[in-house]
Amino acid sequence: xxxxxxxxxxxxxxGAEVRRLRLNADVAVQAAAAHVGMRGPQLxxxxxxxxxxxxxxxxxxxxxxxxxxxxxLATLAALGASDGKGWWNAHKRxxxxxxxxxxxxxxxxSRAYLNYETFLIPGMLxxxxxxxxxxGTSEATLSARQLDDxxxxxxxxxxxxxxxxxxxxxxxxxxxxxxFAGSNVMRRQLAHLLSAAEKPNVTIQVFxxxxxxxxxxxxxxxxxxxxxxxLSTVVIDSPGEPAFHDLPETVQKFRDRFDxxxxxxxxxxxxATSSDPYSARxxxxxxxxxxxxxxxxR
Numbered sequence: 001x002x003x004x005x006x007x008x009x010x011x012x013x014x015g016a017e018v019r020r021l022r023l024n025a026d027v028a029v030q031a032a033a034a035h036v037g038m039r040g041p042q043l044x045x046x047x048x049x050x051x052x053x054x055x056x057x058x059x060x061x062x063x064x065x066x067x068x069x070x071x072x073l074a075t076l077a078a079l080g081a082s083d084g085k086g087w088w089n090a091h092k093r094x095x096x097x098x099x100x101x102x103x104x105x106x107x108x109x110s111r112a113y114l115n116y117e118t119f120l121i122p123g124m125l126x127x128x129x130x131x132x133x134x135x136g137t138s139e140a141t142l143s144a145r146q147l148d149d150x151x152x153x154x155x156x157x158x159x160x161x162x163x164x165x166x167x168x169x170x171x172x173x174x175x176x177x178x179x180f181a182g183s184n185v186m187r188r189q190l191a192h193l194l195s196a197a198e199k200p201n202v203t204i205q206v207f208x209x210x211x212x213x214x215x216x217x218x219x220x221x222x223x224x225x226x227x228x229x230x231l232s233t234v235v236i237d238s239p240g241e242p243a244f245h246d247l248p249e250t251v252q253k254f255r256d257r258f259d260x261x262x263x264x265x266x267x268x269x270x271x272a273t274s275s276d277p278y279s280a281r282x283x284x285x286x287x288x289x290x291x292x293x294x295x296x297x298r
Contacts (some may be wrong), residue, residue: 003050009101009244010108013233014080015049016246018058022047025065026039028197033131036060053080079108082241084280087156094149098241103153105244106160113165114258117220118172121189124158125169125196125204129190131155133181165225168203172215172263176206176290183294190291197268197284205265206283215261223254 004011015039022032033043036057046053053061056231062073088103105114115122131151134198135142142150161167176190197204207215220237234245234254269282279285 001247002034003045008084008104009098009233010079010082010084010104011049011052013231014052014076014244015047016278017076017079017231018053018061019047021062021065021067026068027065032061032064035064040048055081059086065197069230071230071254072228072230075226075231079226079231080256087159088153090180090219091149091153095153096241097152097207102235103157105224105235106157108226108231110163110166110227111165111229112225113160113167113222113223114255115168115220115222116170116217116258116261117175118218119178121175121193121218122169122171122222122242124161124167124296125156125193126154126187127185127192128155129185130181133185137180161196161199164201166201166203168205168258168262170205170207170265172207173286181298187291187294187298190294193287194271194284194291197287198271203268204283204287205262206286207261207265208281208286211264213264215264217254217257221254221258223251 022029029043030040031048033040038057044049045051048298054206058077058080059073062068067073084104086104086107088100088107091100091103112126115124120134126134128151132147132155135147135150179186181189193204196202222235223232224235225232230248232246232251232255234251236245245254266283266286267282269279269284271284273279274288275281
């Protein structure tokens with residue numbers, strides 16, 4: 001079988017998990033390969049994601065390594081069996097490869113999607129006109145075609161909000177006050193946030209300026225969590241392109257940070273509870289208050 005010329009993040013993760021299982025069990029690569037009728041170099045290629053592995057052999061290796069977590073194995077098998085084809089394929093050569101990898105990771109986040117943002121509305125919750133202002137004012141100049149491709153891709157990504165996952169966003173209050181988009185665009189963007197917050201699978205919290213504790217992490221990040229939480233991935237926003245991290249200790253560290261951010265943020269609130277003048281300050285009320293201020297500027 002020919003070795004892959006391009007390795008996607010999903011494929012890399014699958015190979016890394018097969019290798020991690022072996023290393024955690026302290027089994028030599030030659031012994032593991034022989035157990036499933038392979039040679040050592042073949043298993044090395046699989047662990048490096050240069051080629052795939054069928055489910056039968058994967059499960060035989062997992063049994064050798066002492067892994068009996070069926071939810072984990074079923075999710076891992078699905079990752080390995082996937083052909084990588086999805087809605088994102090229509091965007092190949094129109095957006096960077098890392099963006100396609102991100103979309104595929106999000107596609108697998110059937111359990112949870114956790115996102116912390118500092119100065120921008122999360123991409124999953126942006127309106128098209130907000131996106132247009134965001135990318136149109138960026139220092140990285142995009143052609144009209146590149147801008148349209150970028151917007152269409154991000155809007156298509158948002159379709160997972162209609163899926164089975166739970167989506168939890170913690171947004172710093174600063175993001176609600178950024179003025180690059182203009183008052184009218186920002187007012188409609190905040191109205192969109194309030195509408196999204198009413199969805200049963202979406203939680204939106206505002207991290208307020210008034211927080212009496214230092215945020216545990218200052219930069220934006222998201223965690224995609226598939227059916228097996230052990231296969232979660234942390235995506236850290238950084239200049240150029242995001243970085244993907246999947247070491248269990250790294251994922252747990254960021255999960256703890258997200259839990260801390262959520263604990264320090266305002267309660268979500270809702271249209272039904274936040275309109276009470278005697279209710280405590282909450283996220284829905286803060287968004288509504290800022291939106292009302294923009295309406296008064298009209």
